[in-house]
Structures are given as structure tokens and as C-alpha cells.
Amino acid sequence: MNEAARPAEELETDVLIIGYGGAGAAAAITAHDRGADVILLEKMAEGGGNTRVSNTSWFAPPAGTESQAIEHIDALCFGRTDRAVIEAYVEAASKNKAWIESLGATSRVTHLLNVRYPQVTHPSWPNFPGAAAMVNHTVPPELDGERVGQRFWRLLSGHVEKRGIRTILGAPAQDLITNDRGEVVGAVAEKDGRKISIKARRAVILSCGGFEFNEEMKEQYLSVMPFDGIGSPGNTGDGITMAQKVGAALWHMGVAVGGFGIKPKDATSSFGISYPAPGFIYVNKYGKRFTNETGWEIHFAWQALCFFDPKRPGFPTMPIYGICDAETLRKGALTWSGAGYGVEHKWSADNSVEVAKGWIKQGKTVGELAKQISMDEAALEKTLGRYNDYCKTGLDPDFHRARETLQPLATAPYYAVEIWPRMVNTMGGPRRDAKARVINTKGEPIARLYSAGELGSLWGHLYCGGGNVGEAIAVGRIAGEQAAAETPWS
Amino acid sequence: MELAAEKPLLARSNYILQAPLHRVWDLLASSVIQGIPVEQMDIVNDMTITAILKVRLGPVEVPVPVRVEVADIAPMTSLSTLVTATKGPFQSRIRVSFALASVSDDETSVDCTAVEEAGHPLMRLMRWQQRRFAGDIFRSIKGRLEQFC
Numbered sequence: 001m002n003e004a005a006r007p008a009e010e011l012e013t014d015v016l017i018i019g020y021g022g023a024g025a026a027a028a029i030t031a032h033d034r035g036a037d038v039i040l041l042e043k044m045a046e047g048g049g050n051t052r053v054s055n056t057s058w059f060a061p062p063a064g065t066e067s068q069a070i071e072h073i074d075a076l077c078f079g080r081t082d083r084a085v086i087e088a089y090v091e092a093a094s095k096n097k098a099w100i101e102s103l104g105a106t107s108r109v110t111h112l113l114n115v116r117y118p119q120v121t122h123p124s125w126p127n128f129p130g131a132a133a134m135v136n137h138t139v140p141p142e143l144d145g146e147r148v149g150q151r152f153w154r155l156l157s158g159h160v161e162k163r164g165i166r167t168i169l170g171a172p173a174q175d176l177i178t179n180d181r182g183e184v185v186g187a188v189a190e191k192d193g194r195k196i197s198i199k200a201r202r203a204v205i206l207s208c209g210g211f212e213f214n215e216e217m218k219e220q221y222l223s224v225m226p227f228d229g230i231g232s233p234g235n236t237g238d239g240i241t242m243a244q245k246v247g248a249a250l251w252h253m254g255v256a257v258g259g260f261g262i263k264p265k266d267a268t269s270s271f272g273i274s275y276p277a278p279g280f281i282y283v284n285k286y287g288k289r290f291t292n293e294t295g296w297e298i299h300f301a302w303q304a305l306c307f308f309d310p311k312r313p314g315f316p317t318m319p320i321y322g323i324c325d326a327e328t329l330r331k332g333a334l335t336w337s338g339a340g341y342g343v344e345h346k347w348s349a350d351n352s353v354e355v356a357k358g359w360i361k362q363g364k365t366v367g368e369l370a371k372q373i374s375m376d377e378a379a380l381e382k383t384l385g386r387y388n389d390y391c392k393t394g395l396d397p398d399f400h401r402a403r404e405t406l407q408p409l410a411t412a413p414y415y416a417v418e419i420w421p422r423m424v425n426t427m428g429g430p431r432r433d434a435k436a437r438v439i440n441t442k443g444e445p446i447a448r449l450y451s452a453g454e455l456g457s458l459w460g461h462l463y464c465g466g467g468n469v470g471e472a473i474a475v476g477r478i479a480g481e482q483a484a485a486e487t488p489w490s
Numbered sequence: 491m492e493l494a495a496e497k498p499l500l501a502r503s504n505y506i507l508q509a510p511l512h513r514v515w516d517l518l519a520s521s522v523i524q525g526i527p528v529e530q531m532d533i534v535n536d537m538t539i540t541a542i543l544k545v546r547l548g549p550v551e552v553p554v555p556v557r558v559e560v561a562d563i564a565p566m567t568s569l570s571t572l573v574t575a576t577k578g579p580f581q582s583r584i585r586v587s588f589a590l591a592s593v594s595d596d597e598t599s600v601d602c603t604a605v606e607e608a609g610h611p612l613m614r615l616m617r618w619q620q621r622r623f624a625g626d627i628f629r630s631i632k633g634r635l636e637q638f639c
Contacts, residue, residue, distance in 0.1 A: 057536075111563050112536055114516075115523040141535065148535060276531045277524060332531030332541065349530035349540075404517060404638035 021049020023453025
């Protein structure tokens with residue numbers, strides 16, 4: 001939008017930050033502490049974005065391992081991310097722990113106990129060079145029932161409030177404002193049905209998340225559908241649209257992080273599948289195993305469902321079914337509700353509530369279970385028989401599942417859940433440089449426009465757990481620092 | 491629950507496995523969970539699990555709610571957990587620790603201990619059963635590690 005078309009009602013600040021999640025909060029705190037007046041604009045009724053509902057483990061390489069971390073992230077990005085961007089990220093991330101602790105929190109290194117299946121490995125890609133440097137930290141919850149994401153958000157938002165930084169909630173930004181020189185000098189938003197215009201004397205930072213809830217963009221850019229988001233429903237790609245209008249180049253639009261989940265029609269959220277014992281298999285619509293169930297890196301497990309069958313046109317793995325027996329079910333909940341937006345249902349530890357609701361189907365025999373999920377009985381019986389035979393020998397010649405995970409399904413009744421891909425977040429968005437400046441299609445920075453967080457994230461192909469929140473607070477600080485250092489336009 | 495004046499050792503087990511250190515470490519946590527009689531496991535966070543422990547007392551199996559918290563962890567070399575039962579006469583806090591060390595490229599030593607740090611006074615009367623139960627669990631964990639290493 002050109003200045004001439006701006007609404008008359010205006011606010012003014014030094015740095016306008018669009019999107020009040022982890023990246024926006026880090027940018028705001030940093031810009032404020034550098035002497036800038038800051039306004040935080042948030043579309044949703046409350047701040048937090050995906051950070052608040054995540055498992056909030058954040059990357060912070062130990063001192064002396066930075067070059068290994070750079071090598072590792074570079075390898076994971078497969079040449080799709082500028083080396084300078086990775087170097088700047090790692091340098092800032094190496095100060096993440098000190099920064100978080102400067103806010104008064106204690107942190108500890110994240111360790112994953114790996115007592116459920118599929119197991120979560122950390123580092124996510126241990127066989128890539130430099131993996132040992134990918135150390136994550138977390139701020140442990142302090143209140144009863146508090147999730148780790150909520151604790152982290154209480155820390156960040158508390159510091160935003162303490163500084164008196166102005167936040168405008170429930171106000172989706174609609175357009176960036178540019179001047180005659182093409183500089184970004186503010187934005188137009190809507191609040192309670194009224195347009196407001198905010199002039200930014202120094203810079204605008206976009207930190208308004210990805211496009212997990214924009215069906216059109218997902219259709220356009222992602223290779224699997226349906227692919228439901230589990231994070232903030234405010235992430236509808238607004239920053240991408242606004243940045244494109246001022247000439248931004250896009251990158252990493254096809255990259256998303258996600259796994260599998262159960263999404264009952266009568267629930268407010270989906271639930272990530274997580275078995276309490278290794279006695280389970282996944283089968284496709286035709287009752288056949290199709291993969292090593294324990295062999296996928298958890299953030300990219302959705303890719304196991306992308307197989308298109310040219311002989312029976314369609315996706316045989318949309319949906320898949322997780323099959324287990326009574327022994328596995330007894331061991332514990334088939335999910336763990338560590339993350340996600342709108343999770344209102346507390347999954348029962350013995351799964352009885354979910355069986356009663358019909359979310360988990362039950363059959364006294366394998367054949368009866370197959371009927372419950374409209375599957376060919378003989379096919380499912382054959383698959384289970386074959387798998388149980390593999391358990392006896394400790395070898396899975398079909399998919400090479402690890403010996404210690406080959407636990408037979410032999411105790412009736414049998415159980416099935418319908419499983420779909422579920423997305424944590426997208427990575428695509430406006431391309432940025434090492435100073436968090438948004439880059440245009442000619443490869444030049446767009447004056448006074450910055451970005452941070454998952455909107456145009458640096459993760460260009462694979463992703464390492466802890467990398468998004470780590471990036472939010474590291475690149476958020478870079479953007480805040482750079483924006484505050486801009487000379488006010490006249 | 492009273493703090494134990496002396497911290498009684500409930501079980502100790504040490505052995506050598508024919509596997510490299512990283513392989514034993516990778517299998518340790520899952521072998522512990524799969525090797526003990528727990529049901530209704532729920533992950534509270536990355537360091538805490540709640541579950542129902544099925545304690546066998548003679549012919550009777552008693553369900554005891556427990557909370558397992560990682561007290562200390564040094565990847566590859568040690569894992570120490572606090573297992574707390576807070577209800578009835580089974581109230582107790584037991585520290586279960588595993589220490590691993592590389593003996594050679596393909597051999598790893600494992601040293602496990604279970605020590606009661608606090609407990610209900612009645613637990614003293616059941617000490618031998620406690621010890622037997624802890625010993626059974628350590629044998630089960632060892633069996634799994636030997637099987638899969």
C-alpha cells in the first residue's frame with residue numbers, strides 16, 4: 001500500500017513487530033533494550049503463537065562447537081540456505097542460554113528418555129556431520145500442570161509486559177506500507193472492524209508464523225494432503241502474502257515438520273501417536289505394512305505417507321492404521337499430549353475413555369478388528385501372522401525393523417486407530433539474509449523490512465528438533481537489534 | 491514417609507555386556523521401561539513419567555502408582571532416577587541408578603543400584619520383599635539388554 005492510501009487513524013513507533021510469538025517477543029525485548037519504542041501487533045486474542053504450544057526445546061550449541069553446528073545445519077539444508085545465514089544463526093544461538101538466563105530463568109539440557117515408540121532421537125540426524133553440537137535446552141515448568149511451552153511463554157511475555165511494550169491483540173495485519181523509495185515504513189491492520197495504521201520510524205519485523213492453516217497455500221506448496229496443523233490457527237501465511245506484495249523472494253516453501261496423529265471428528269485437536277511399547281505395526285488401507293514403523297525421524301514421519309500407488313491410483317496410506325494388542329495398550333496411553341493448540345481432552349492412561357468413545361477400535365480377533373475398520377480381514381490376518389513370525393526370528397526382512405522393537409501382537413483383544421499426517425509447522429516464507437533482512441526477487445534487501453521465526457525459516461530441507469524455537473529467539477534478537485539500529489526515516 | 495536414617499541398599503547388579511557403550515546406552519531407558527511391570531504409563535514431560543507399578547506380594551499383585559523422575563543424567567555414562575510412591579504403606583522414594591563404562595570397543599560394564607531414600611515405617615517390615623522385587627526387576631532389565639545388545 002502506498003502512503004497516499006493509508007487510513008487517517010494512525011499510531012507511531014520506532015519498530016513495529018507483526019506477530020507476537022517467540023520470535024516477536026525476543027525481537028521486541030531486544031529492540032526495546034536497544035532504546036527503541038516498540039509496538040507488537042498480534043492477530044490472535046492472545047500471544048504465544050506456536051512457541052506457547054510447542055515442546056519448547058531450543059538449540060544452543062556448547063561453547064567451542066559452533067563450527068560443528070554450522071557444518072551440521074549446512075548438511076541438513078542441502079545447499080538451500082545461504083551459509084552466512086546459518087553462521088549468523090549459530091552465533092546467535094550460542095548465546096541463547098545466556099540470554100534466557102539473563103531473563104531470570106534457569107535452564108537445563110534437554111534429554112529424551114526414549115521410552116515410547118516411535119522413538120524420538122536427538123540429535124534428530126545423528127549420522128550427519130557435526131551432530132554432537134546440536135544440544136538443546138529447556139526451561140522446566142514451575143507450576144502444577146504447566147506445560148514446557150506455557151512456562152517458556154510466561155517467561156517471554158512477562159518480560160514484554162515488564163518493559164511496558166505496547167501489544168495490540170486481535171489485530172491482524174493486512175498490508176505493509178511503503179514510501180516512494182520502496183522502504184517499508186509501517187503496516188495497516190484491522191482491530192474490532194476498524195482499520196488502524198501504524199507508522200514505523202525505523203523498521204518493521206515480520207514474525208507472524210507459517211501457513212499451517214492456509215489450505216490454499218498448503219495445496220500449492222506441500223506434497224501431502226490433508227495435512228492438518230496442530231499449532232496456532234493464526235498461522236495462515238499472512239506474512240508471506242504481505243511480503244510478496246512488497247517484492248520479497250520466497251524460500252523453503254515445500255518444507256514442513258510433522259508426523260502422524262489420531263484426529264477424532266469429535267475432538268478439538270489431533271493427538272500424536274506414541275505407543276508405550278514396541279508391540280504395534282502400521283498398515284495401509286489394504287491391510288499391509290508399508291514401512292519400518294520405528295525407523296522414521298519423528299519430525300519427518302509424514303513423509304512415510306507420501307507414496308502414490310500408480311497401479312491403484314491414489315494414496316494407499318491416507319489414512320493408515322496403527323494396530324496393537326492388549327499388552328501394548330495396557331502399558332499406557334497411545335499418545336502424549338505434550339504439544340498442540342486447543343488440546344482439551346486429557347487422554348486416559350489406560351486408553352479406556354478413548355476405546356469407549358470409539359477413537360480406538362477394538363476386536364476380539366484380528367478379523368473382527370478388520371471389520372471394525374472396513375479392512376480386508378484375510379489381508380490383515382496375513383500381515384499380523386507374518387509380522388509375528390518375524391518377531392520369533394528377530395529379523396524383519398520386509399522393512400528391517402530393529403530387533404529390540406519386534407514385539408509380537410499376540411494378546412487379544414486387538415486395537416486399531418486411524419492415523420493421518422499432522423503438521424507442527426511450515427518453514428517457508430520470505431527469504432532473509434544473515435542480518436534477518438527480507439530479500440527481494442533481485443537478491444537485494446528490502447529496506448527496513450526484517451523477519452524472524454518460522455516465517456521464512458532457515459531450515460531448507462531437513463530439520464533438527466529444537467531448531468525452530470532456537471531460531472525464533474536467536475534470529476528474533478538479530479532482527480530486533482538490527483531494526484533498532486536503523487536511522488529513523490524522515 | 492520418613493527419611494531413612496540409613497539408606498538401605500535394595501538391590502545391586504553389575505555385569506558386562508558384549509556391546510559397545512553407545513548401543514547399551516541407546517537401549518537402556520527402553521529396557522528399563524519394558525523390563526519392569528508397569529501399566530498406564532503417562533509421560534508428564536521429558537524427565538518425568540507416571541505409571542502403575544504392579545508389585546507382587548506373594549500370590550497377590552498390588553497396583554502402586556509411581557512417579558519416575560530423572561534425577562541426574564550424563565549421556566552414555568549414567569542415569570539416575572527417583573521412583574516415588576506416595577500412597578498407603580508403599581510410600582517410598584527409591585533412587586535407581588545405572589552407571590555404564592566402556593571396557594573395550596565391544597564390551598560395556600553396567601552397574602545398577604536401588605537405594606531407598608525414604609519410606610513408610612511399614613516398608614521396613616517388607617524389606618525382604620522389596621529386595622526380592624528390586625532384584626527381579628534388575629534381572630529382567632539385564633535379560634533384555636543381553637537379548638538385544
